[in-house]
Amino acid sequence: MPLPSRVQLIDVGPRDGLQNEKQPVPASVKIELVHRLQAAGLTEIEVTSFVSPKWVPQMADNAQVMAGIQRQAGVRYSVLTPNAQGFEAARLSKPDEIVVFGAASEAFSQKNINCSIAESIERFAPVVQAALAAGIAVRGAMSCTVGCPYEGDIAPERVAYLAGLMKQIGVQRVDVADTIGAGTPLKVQKAIEATLPYFDVDHICGHFHDTYGQALANTLASLQMGVWNFQSSVAGLGGCPYAKGATGNVSTEDVVYMLHGMGIATGIDLDKLVDAGAFISDFLGRQPNSNVAKAILNKRAG
Numbered sequence: 001m002p003l004p005s006r007v008q009l010i011d012v013g014p015r016d017g018l019q020n021e022k023q024p025v026p027a028s029v030k031i032e033l034v035h036r037l038q039a040a041g042l043t044e045i046e047v048t049s050f051v052s053p054k055w056v057p058q059m060a061d062n063a064q065v066m067a068g069i070q071r072q073a074g075v076r077y078s079v080l081t082p083n084a085q086g087f088e089a090a091r092l093s094k095p096d097e098i099v100v101f102g103a104a105s106e107a108f109s110q111k112n113i114n115c116s117i118a119e120s121i122e123r124f125a126p127v128v129q130a131a132l133a134a135g136i137a138v139r140g141a142m143s144c145t146v147g148c149p150y151e152g153d154i155a156p157e158r159v160a161y162l163a164g165l166m167k168q169i170g171v172q173r174v175d176v177a178d179t180i181g182a183g184t185p186l187k188v189q190k191a192i193e194a195t196l197p198y199f200d201v202d203h204i205c206g207h208f209h210d211t212y213g214q215a216l217a218n219t220l221a222s223l224q225m226g227v228w229n230f231q232s233s234v235a236g237l238g239g240c241p242y243a244k245g246a247t248g249n250v251s252t253e254d255v256v257y258m259l260h261g262m263g264i265a266t267g268i269d270l271d272k273l274v275d276a277g278a279f280i281s282d283f284l285g286r287q288p289n290s291n292v293a294k295a296i297l298n299k300r301a302g
């Protein structure tokens, strides 16, 4: 299959990244990060999540962050909503897209959202209907599609089961997520294959954490199947509080560098993206978790 000529990236750093930081990050810094991402050419940004502040205190400023963003035409701002309560709160912030998030692993579903896979789908169904009726797009994140921190390897049949349920309730596109970054290219391809009977390749996004350093290889393996939507995180921020030891998403800088090097367009200005990553990394007091960002920053310094 020919490789896609263009890739759409969703930066999940403000949400997946900053949900996992121990130190408090003020809303003003989150807002500035979103502004810098859109200035770098990102046209999809996962901004925050409307989850319980007792579970994830880092996202308690969700409404404040959404209200503080100066929206740019042509940019899609998405937020996570685990249930009706989250959706009702989120809709006041007028997101372009909401994300319901389930898991291919029962144990992870319990740990992350405190219910079984079947119960999660029952909760999501009215949220999806209400969002679509309100003209809000709906994405479904599927966690643990290759491995689970509690159950180990996940069979592709589990992914197919979840993808089928997501389709049934009206989810428009899904993320095939490697939550713990343990996947390798053939396993990721099997997870995508298992999703394809329910969602065509244009409605599948790759979401790869880079814990074991496999995310770029997994991205390439997905591109080879025709996938052209990916999530990544500026400066490689990220992790899930309910997947201990898992590190961030693959950095947007690394993905953009690889794609541009392959002649695949992203619409992103790599230099401005590196600046955005340096901004948040400086705030957090560390180097960006991105080989490309470090290389470019070193080159600039030299």
Ligand code: HMG
Pocket: 016, 019, 049, 050, 051, 052, 053, 055, 056, 080, 082, 083, 085, 086, 087, 089, 101, 112, 113, 114, 141, 142, 143, 144, 177, 178, 179, 180, 207, 209, 239, 240, 241, 242
């Ligand atoms: P629960 O405790 O079962 O909820 O949590 P509940 O309905 O029984 O309500 C209990 C309390 O929570 C009540 O408050 C509710 O009002 C409140 P109280 O009466 O005790 O004061 N509550 C809420 N508050 C604000 N917003 C809400 C909300 N819902 C209930 N939406 C729940 C269930 C889903 C809420 C909880 O488990 C939760 O918030 N989980 C979120 C976990 C999370 O955010 N994980 C990280 C994101 S997923 C991820 O990172 C993976 C991904 O990146 C893909 C990948 O890599 O795999 C997407």
Ligand code: MG
Pocket: 016, 177, 179, 207, 209, 239, 240
């Ligand atoms: Mg994630």
